[in-house]
Amino acid sequence: MKPFRILSIDGGGLRGIVPVMILQEIQRLLNGKPIHEAFDLIAGTSTGGLIAAGLTVSQNGLTPLYTLQDLQNIYSSRGQHIFPVRGKFLNVLDGITSLWNPEYSEKGIRKVLEELMGEYRLMDCLTPLLITAFDLKHNEPLLFKSRTAAYDPEANACLFDVCRATSAGPTYLPAHTFRFEGREVTCIDGGVYINNPTLGAIAEISRYKKDAFYNRPDLDWSDIHVLSLGTGHYTGLVSNNQAKGWGKANWARPIIDIMMHGVNKTTHSHAEELLDHGNYLRLTIDIEVEKFARMTDASEEARLYLTDQVEKQFLQNSTLQKRVKGFLERAGLFN
Secondary structure: OOOEEEEEEOOOHHHHHHHHHHHHHHHHHOOOOOHHHHOOEEEEEOHHHHHHHHHHEEOOOOOEOOOHHHHHHHHHHHHHHHOOOOOHHHHHHHHHHOOOOOOOOOHHHHHHHHHHHOOOEHHHEOOOEEEEEEEOOOOEEEEEEHHHHHHOHHHOOEHHHHHHHHOOOOOOOOOEEEEEOOEEEEEEEOHHHHOOOHHHHHHHHHHHOOOOOOOOOOOOHHHEEEEEEOOOEEOOOOOHHHHHHOOHHHHOOHHHHHHHHHHHHHHHHHHHHHOOOOOEEEEOOEEOOHHHOOOOOOOHHHHHHHHHHHHHHHHOOHHHHHHHHHHHHHOOOOO
């Protein structure tokens, strides 16, 4: 049976440069085969949703508007427009004001997304997408899907709205309000419930494989292959004294990283149990230096640290490279 290949990309702010670099190596291993052609469904949360849209949006319906190098350049050059780098005094001042307001204005990300996504919509993407958000107005998860957009014009959301919604990280950026499927929604980052969207993508094809959009009625579990990409996780721990003594102000930022890491680990464990051995591969990096774990750090120093760690932990790791090649071969991508 023909494999069904899923690419899943986590949230993680400017650490999105990590999966972009990993995908560049995947594309090299595939002799330049475009990523959008290598997968049947691409799922993304937050920055992963932005990458998913960037990989697949097309102006002519034939080729992607952006290359992986374009996406890496965006993370390198436009990150400071979304999350401006501040001096120590402004950091202290912003730390006080962010107790009552989002840490960053939406002006930066709005401008970047308007320039990149313009008026393109879900159905302008070359590969089926599943991008996550959470709707505060109706207190429920919200999934932007190419499948539903294909049948319902009101579900064919503008990619600007999709990307703005999935990346509206609580405490970092304001929520995003717009109309979707005939009603007004107010969205925040999908990472609050599904930072790693692997299971959402597996559920999508499992439930709708007989739908004409996918047309895979005979698809079996053994046919599903998932490449899950993380944005790196901080390996440090909260001490006993901190855990016992912290209040709301202390927990506000660390709890986001802890929540994301916990959700990611749980999803990873479930995916390994659900799929056949060798049909699931999780790739990410360890971030050992706390100051570089911040998802909004747009400094050159942070970018160089992340790119260096991808080089050391992934590109120069012969054991991991063999696992990657084995996954790609099992998924039928070397045929």
